[in-house]
Structure formats: C-alpha cells, structure tokens
Amino acid sequence: MGLVTKILILIAMVASFTSVADAIAGQATFYTPPYTPSSCYGYKNTHGVMILAANGGMFAHKGICGKRFRVRCTSGTNAGxxxxCRGNSIVVTAVDLCPGCAGNQIDLSAEAFAMIADPNEGKINIEYHE
Incomplete structure (x- = not known):
C-alpha cells in the first residue's frame, strides 16, 4: 500500500469520527398532516413530507429554516x-417550529418518524446532526 493510499485512508477515518462526534443526542416525537401552514414557509410546502419541526432554541427566529439534518433512532423511551428502532437514518428538512418541544427534542413528520422507528412508540431517543 502506497503512502498516498495510507494518507487517504487516514483522512477518511478522521472524517467519519468527526461526523459521529458532532451528533447531538435528543428525543423525537411526530406530528401528522396537514403540514401547512409552517412557521418557515406559510402555506407553501415545497419540502415534501421528510420534514421536522424544531424546538424553540433550535428554531432561532427562523434561522434553521431549510437546513437539513440526518436523524437516527438510538432507542425507545418506554417498555411498550x-x-x-428500524436501524437506519433519514435526512429531513427543518420547516416548522415545535412550541411544545423540550430543548433536546424535535418533532418529525409522521412519515419521517415511521422510517426510523415504530410509530407506536410515540417518542424515541435519537442522534442527529446537520
């Protein structure tokens, strides 16, 4: 294996650790249609159903609007x-404010939640990053 190949492998390893280290632990719930109006875009739903509503701190006076996040279920929150968790991750776009969400919580669309976890759980532990 040549020196250039070793350097590229090392760079790839460091990059993969960086994205894991940047993940934020939190919780997710879900909300159901209609997804409009949204706090970011009013009645224009140009982002489909793979969306999230952010907690107040994360929303930052619409500063989060349009940003995309990778979300992964890490565990459930109840014994029921x-x-x-379904074992995969999704990419969602921030389009709304979740006024009832805690500081470490996001609210996913029902469709997005169902792709990463059983909806019967209602609330899950997650990791997410931009």
Missing amino acids: VPHP
Missing part, C-alpha cells in the same frame, strides 16, 4: 415497544 421493546425495539422500536
């Missing part, structure tokens, strides 16, 4: 559904 012992293994709710």
Whole structure:
C-alpha cells in the first residue's frame, strides 16, 4: 500500500469520527398532516413530507429554516415497544417550529418518524446532526 493510499485512508477515518462526534443526542416525537401552514414557509410546502419541526432554541427566529439534518433512532423511551428502532437514518428538512418541544427534542413528520422507528412508540431517543 502506497503512502498516498495510507494518507487517504487516514483522512477518511478522521472524517467519519468527526461526523459521529458532532451528533447531538435528543428525543423525537411526530406530528401528522396537514403540514401547512409552517412557521418557515406559510402555506407553501415545497419540502415534501421528510420534514421536522424544531424546538424553540433550535428554531432561532427562523434561522434553521431549510437546513437539513440526518436523524437516527438510538432507542425507545418506554417498555411498550421493546425495539422500536428500524436501524437506519433519514435526512429531513427543518420547516416548522415545535412550541411544545423540550430543548433536546424535535418533532418529525409522521412519515419521517415511521422510517426510523415504530410509530407506536410515540417518542424515541435519537442522534442527529446537520
């Protein structure tokens, strides 16, 4: 293996650790249609159903609007559904404010939530990053 190949492998390894280290732990719930009006875009829904509503601090006076996040379920929050996570991650776009969300919580569209966890769980532990 040549020196250039070793350097490229090392760079790839460092990059993968960086994205994991930047992940934010939190919780997610979900909301159901209609997804308009939204706090970011009013009645224009140009972002489909793979969307999220951000907590007040994250929303930052619309500063989050249009930003995309990768979200992954890490575990459930109740004993009713012992293994709710589906084992994959999704990419969602911030389009709304979740006024009732805690500081570490986001609200996913029902469709987005169902792709990463069993909706019967209702609330899940997650990791997410921009």
